[in-house]
Amino acid sequence: MEDLYLNLSDKTEGINFLSRWIAFSSGKIKSHADSYITDYDDGKQVDAVELANFVSEFARDVYPARFALDKFFNESGASKEWTSVEKAVRRSTAHLMSRFKSASGIDSIDELFVHDDFDMTFGDEEKMEIEQVRHHVREDYWGANKNSLQSFVDEGEASLKQFEDIITKLRDCAGSLPSLLQEELYSKITRYEDRVLYQGEVLDEEVLSEELAYYKDQEELPIN
Numbered sequence: 001m002e003d004l005y006l007n008l009s010d011k012t013e014g015i016n017f018l019s020r021w022i023a024f025s026s027g028k029i030k031s032h033a034d035s036y037i038t039d040y041d042d043g044k045q046v047d048a049v050e051l052a053n054f055v056s057e058f059a060r061d062v063y064p065a066r067f068a069l070d071k072f073f074n075e076s077g078a079s080k081e082w083t084s085v086e087k088a089v090r091r092s093t094a095h096l097m098s099r100f101k102s103a104s105g106i107d108s109i110d111e112l113f114v115h116d117d118f119d120m121t122f123g124d125e126e127k128m129e130i131e132q133v134r135h136h137v138r139e140d141y142w143g144a145n146k147n148s149l150q151s152f153v154d155e156g157e158a159s160l161k162q163f164e165d166i167i168t169k170l171r172d173c174a175g176s177l178p179s180l181l182q183e184e185l186y187s188k189i190t191r192y193e194d195r196v197l198y199q200g201e202v203l204d205e206e207v208l209s210e211e212l213a214y215y216k217d218q219e220e221l222p223i224n
């Protein structure tokens with residue numbers, strides 16, 4: 001299996017994930033996340049399985065907020081995010097960003113990250129700086145404007161429900177497959193959940209539906 005974005009068996013990775021996204025959680029989930037982080041930082045024993053299960057629950061809680069911010073800052077808020085990041089990074093990094101934007105015609109930070117010339121123009125330190133500043137910009141914006149993003153949050157909740165519904169069907173299907181196909185499908189499910197819950201991707205429903213149709217067909221085949 002290819003490397004996952006988040007290794008749930010690694011307690012440090014789990015705690016780092018909670019720390020990174022805790023500003024987008026609320027209520028009991030946020031309180032529990034803070035307790036895990038505090039216990040870990042204080043050197044207290046943290047059960048790896050319990051932490052992994054909680055990180056999965058936490059990821060589902062913050063997904064709609066992450067979705068909403070991605071949607072907003074890649075549409076009407078693209079210039080707002082760019083300006084906020086450019087103002088907050090070092091002067092040399094801001095100069096590079098300004099020149100790159102003018103030359104390439106891009107409009108958003110996401111377009112910057114995927115541009116063919118990004119790696120040649122920005123060094124590792126500058127990339128990390130932009131990513132970290134961008135994250136703080138989003139934290140601040142969420143804290144001050146979450147109510148205005150509610151329609152995007154609702155869309156994110158619907159997207160997550162749709163994803164989890166089809167993942168449940170895939171997992172149910174896996175249970176009735178021959179062992180090799182079962183292992184293959186469970187591995188795919190793990191990767192899909194990693195991409196959506198932890199990386200924050202939005203997967204094409206058609207791709208998942210095609211996966212389900214394929215494995216449903218395998219259920220009907222005779223086992224040799």
